[in-house]
Amino acid sequence: MNFDFSDEQKQMRDEARKFLAEKCPPKAVREVLDGKAPYDKALWQGLAGMGFLGVAIPEAFGGAGAGHLELCVIAEEMGRANAPVPFSSTVYLAAEALLLAGSDAQKQKWLPKIASGEAIGTLALFEGKGNPSPRAIKLQASGGTLNGVKKPVPDGAIADFAVVAARTGSTGRDSDISLFLVDLKAGGVEAKSLTNVDPTRGQAELTFKNAKAEPLGAAGDGWSILTQVLDRAAVLLAFEQVGGSDRALEMGRDYALDRIAFGRPIGSFQAVKHILADMYVSATLARSNCYYGAWALSTNASELPEAAAAARISATQAFQHCSKNNIQVHGGMGFTWEFDCHMYYRRANTTALTLGSLSYWEDQLIDRMRKKNAA
Amino acid sequence: MNFDDTPQEAAFRAEAKAWISANAPKQYEEELRKSSLGRTVLKGANILEVAKAWQKKKADAGWACLHWPKEYGGRGSSPIERVIWQQEEGPFGKLSGMFIIGHGMCGPTMMAFAGEEQKRKYLPPLASGEKVWCQLFSEPAGGSDVAGLRTRAEKKGDDWIINGQKIWTSGAHYSDYGILLTRTDPNVAKHKGLTMFFLDMKSPGVEVQPIKQASGQSDFNEVYFTDVKIPDSQRLGAVNDGWNVSLTTLMNERMSIGAGVSTGFPELFDFCNSLMLEDGPAIEDRSVRSRLANYAVKASGLRYTSMRAISALSKGERPGPENSIGKLVAGSMVQEVAMYALDLQGAAGVLSGPEDAEVAGKFQAMLLRAPGTRVEGGTDEIMRNIIAERVLGLPGDIRVDKDVPFNKIPTKGRA
Numbered sequence: 087m088n089f090d091f092s093d094e095q096k097q098m099r100d101e102a103r104k105f106l107a108e109k110c111p112p113k114a115v116r117e118v119l120d121g122k123a124p125y126d127k128a129l130w131q132g133l134a135g136m137g138f139l140g141v142a143i144p145e146a147f148g149g150a151g152a153g154h155l156e157l158c159v160i161a162e163e164m165g166r167a168n169a170p171v172p173f174s175s176t177v178y179l180a181a182e183a184l185l186l187a188g189s190d191a192q193k194q195k196w197l198p199k200i201a202s203g204e205a206i207g208t209l210a211l212f213e214g215k216g217n218p219s220p221r222a223i224k225l226q227a228s229g230g231t232l233n234g235v236k237k238p239v240p241d242g243a244i245a246d247f248a249v250v251a252a253r254t255g256s257t258g259r260d261s262d263i264s265l266f267l268v269d270l271k272a273g274g275v276e277a278k279s280l281t282n283v284d285p286t287r288g289q290a291e292l293t294f295k296n297a298k299a300e301p302l303g304a305a306g307d308g309w310s311i312l313t314q315v316l317d318r319a320a321v322l323l324a325f326e327q328v329g330g331s332d333r334a335l336e337m338g339r340d341y342a343l344d345r346i347a348f349g350r351p352i353g354s355f356q357a358v359k360h361i362l363a364d365m366y367v368s369a370t371l372a373r374s375n376c377y378y379g380a381w382a383l384s385t386n387a388s389e390l391p392e393a394a395a396a397a398r399i400s401a402t403q404a405f406q407h408c409s410k411n412n413i414q415v416h417g418g419m420g421f422t423w424e425f426d427c428h429m430y431y432r433r434a435n436t437t438a439l440t441l442g443s444l445s446y447w448e449d450q451l452i453d454r455m456r457k458k459n460a461a
Numbered sequence: 462m463n464f465d466d467t468p469q470e471a472a473f474r475a476e477a478k479a480w481i482s483a484n485a486p487k488q489y490e491e492e493l494r495k496s497s498l499g500r501t502v503l504k505g506a507n508i509l510e511v512a513k514a515w516q517k518k519k520a521d522a523g524w525a526c527l528h529w530p531k532e533y534g535g536r537g538s539s540p541i542e543r544v545i546w547q548q549e550e551g552p553f554g555k556l557s558g559m560f561i562i563g564h565g566m567c568g569p570t571m572m573a574f575a576g577e578e579q580k581r582k583y584l585p586p587l588a589s590g591e592k593v594w595c596q597l598f599s600e601p602a603g604g605s606d607v608a609g610l611r612t613r614a615e616k617k618g619d620d621w622i623i624n625g626q627k628i629w630t631s632g633a634h635y636s637d638y639g640i641l642l643t644r645t646d647p648n649v650a651k652h653k654g655l656t657m658f659f660l661d662m663k664s665p666g667v668e669v670q671p672i673k674q675a676s677g678q679s680d681f682n683e684v685y686f687t688d689v690k691i692p693d694s695q696r697l698g699a700v701n702d703g704w705n706v707s708l709t710t711l712m713n714e715r716m717s718i719g720a721g722v723s724t725g726f727p728e729l730f731d732f733c734n735s736l737m738l739e740d741g742p743a744i745e746d747r748s749v750r751s752r753l754a755n756y757a758v759k760a761s762g763l764r765y766t767s768m769r770a771i772s773a774l775s776k777g778e779r780p781g782p783e784n785s786i787g788k789l790v791a792g793s794m795v796q797e798v799a800m801y802a803l804d805l806q807g808a809a810g811v812l813s814g815p816e817d818a819e820v821a822g823k824f825q826a827m828l829l830r831a832p833g834t835r836v837e838g839g840t841d842e843i844m845r846n847i848i849a850e851r852v853l854g855l856p857g858d859i860r861v862d863k864d865v866p867f868n869k870i871p872t873k874g875r876a
């Protein structure tokens with residue numbers, strides 16, 4: 087047993103951290119936050135150049151072929167830097183769906199473009215309120231075309247292609263759902279940007295009008311593939327959340343050491359120390375749950391569904407807890423636009439919802455634990 | 462990252478499993494499985510005797526205190542082997558409760574500070590459970606503020622004469638030896654005038670009085686010292702260096718308490734699976750599931766945090782202050798879990814008799830024991846201070862008594 091990343095993986099983490107510290111300072115995040123650009127193109131190309139976009143994509147499809155542990159390490163750094171790029175939608179959702187269910191031709195078409203930074207991908211799953219559920223999918227597929235509306239679609243307005251969940255049957259079972267690949271630039275799809283809580287992570291409405299689509303995976307397998315994609319993305323996104331939690335904790339700690347009140351650094355007041363200690367506790371529990379998720383993901387273990395849900399819940403809680411208390415420790419300064427605290431607060435609370443809400447994952451976790459127990 | 466046993470680990474596991482299956486006191490397995498924090502009862506047997514017999518059997522076969530060196534009664538095992546053993550020992554491990562302080566704190570302190578001959582004499586019977594040890598630190602005037610203790614040790618020839626009182630000493634009523642922190646110089650600042658000893662609890666002048674705890678049980682005691690004689694050869698560390706010696710003990714304490722403390726989650730999960738509410742099994746209720754999920758991720762987070770610590774240990778790193786989180790999180794969680802399990806029982810949650818209470822009153826017992834868990838071995842607040850100061854590097858609390866001679870420090874608030 088060895089429950090830690092390897093020295094090579096840690097080296098990769100250092101490399102990513104250094105790269106992001108230089109290419110993605112808060113100033114760069116603010117360009118996107120302030121609406122000056124939909125995402126940071128230069129950073130995206132830089133990430134491609136570093137080989138980070140294709141870290142878990144096999145060499146045969148233009149990637150680095152390293153693996154998912156390496157991707158976890160990068161994900162943590164993306165979260166720490168609050169990077170304003172479509173990394174999670176392209177790499178965790180679209181690429182993972184292709185890896186899991188794509189034909190050779192489909193992989194050959196899109197994966198090299200993902201790795202090189204030429205194509206942005208996303209997953210079009212939701213249709214308004216609610217959590218992942220086959221019943222909520224109304225978008226209709228027939229004769230190789232799609233009709234319907236998806237929202238919110240993460241990074242939908244800048245994406246080149248989307249994996250789309252559509253209804254292909256009416257039996258009332260999970261097998262009514264199938265997945266499709268849609269080239270968003272080929273016509274038939276209208277994209278509209280939606281105003282959202284975290285502008286560094288764009289959200290869109292996609293309207294499909296007789297849009298051409300090719301099946302991804304076998305007909306009727308959509309829901310089962312989606313579940314796996316969501317589990318994988320849950321682990322990866324949880325690493326982003328842990329990176330963000332750590333950064334928020336660090337910001338709070340640094341401020342507590344610098345800011346003087348009543349003649350002392352505020353970090354010498356026990357009430358403040360205890361807030362920070364509790365932030366450390368939640369970030370540490372989340373990190374440990376994530377490590378288990380990383381192991382399950384990288385070995386495709388049967389524990390993955392349970393591990394993914396646990397990592398997701400724990401990391402969501404930690405990021406929300408750390409980002410909100412970081413503002414508290416910063417006092418009035420923390421509530422200014424000028425300070426970076428709110429960027430993490432926004433990101434924490436939007437990431438909490440992107441793959442289904444906390445209560446959805448809580449429900450999933452208990453279901454999965456029960457199944458395991460019964461087995 | 463890897464959870465699988467290496468070939469050596471697998472061989473060790475197989476050996477441990479086979480030995481346990483052939484030797485463990487199986488007649489108590491069911492009762493031990495059902496026992497929880499605050500309630501370990503073996504019908505018709507004296508648990509102390511059962512525990513001692515099991516420990517002795519393990520020691521004779523080389524399975525006691527696995528990570529200790531062989532010459533001191535251990536096996537020289539790696540931290541990971543120790544974990545494998547614990548996994549295989551399962552419910553029988555609950556019998557080790559009465560040895561925790563000796564094995565987790567007194568032993569390591571002896572190992573670090575006693576002479577070679579003493580170590581060979583005292584450690585093997587401690588490992589084998591033949592001799593039980595206790596930790597005599599806390600006093601009415603010094604719990605969190607350990608260095609505030611007043612028990613005096615005065616040098617007379619080759620001996621030290623001890624006078625004073627300890628309190629909350631777990632297991633003192635059945636202990637053979639203890640490690641004892643005393644004041645040897647009241648004229649210097651409080652941390653600078655302490656000295657550590659070990660002593661025979663049967664020494665003349667030692668009087669042990671069990672205290673009835675809030676839970677109704679009696680696991681800890683008051684211990685009075687009247688002109689108790691301890692030879693200088695039983696001093697641990699230098700005169701007036703007792704504070705440093707005690708830090709070794711406390712660091713080991715956090716490691717062993719943090720790793721072993723129960724969260725109550727497995728018990729709650731099973732309970733929610735079996736409990737029938739008006740509308741069906743509790744576990745199918747949305748709000749129950751949400752609560753359960755929250756506890757589940759704390760419990761798994763702790764489990765994997767300790768695995769990370771063990772991985773670090775096995776690479777040669779030392780147990781650090783970050784291990785304080787185990788006790789901090791598990792302590793309050795077990796209390797919340799117990800309250801929630803009672804809440805699910807509605808009005809009947811008040812009943813604690815094994816016949817009337819759900820799962821034989823397990824959660825009621827847990828509820829009553831839990832407050833002590835948040836206090837023993839350092840309170841939640843002290844744990845948070847440790848994390849804030851030693852892990853996050855925040856300034857220490859302002860200590861108004863830091864440079865004041867001990868005998869000039871005020872002894873009462875609200876003067």
Ligand SMILES: Cc1cc2nc3c(=O)[nH]c(=O)nc-3n(C[C@H](O)[C@H](O)[C@H](O)COP(=O)(O)OP(=O)(O)OC[C@H]3O[C@@H](n4cnc5c(N)ncnc54)[C@H](O)[C@@H]3O)c2cc1C
Nearest residue numbers: 596597598599604605629630631833836837838839840842
């Ligand atoms: C079940 C049990 C078993 C025990 N076993 C042993 C044993 O075997 N040997 C032994 O030596 N001792 C033992 N103890 C004693 C235990 O270590 C002390 O009770 C504990 O350290 C707290 O000290 P105290 O009781 O003096 O509380 P106090 O220190 O008086 O604390 C009272 C309150 O003040 C808070 N407080 C105190 N100082 C600070 C501070 N600096 N910052 C913030 N808050 C603070 C505490 O958190 C607490 O809430 C045991 C205790 C229990 C409950």
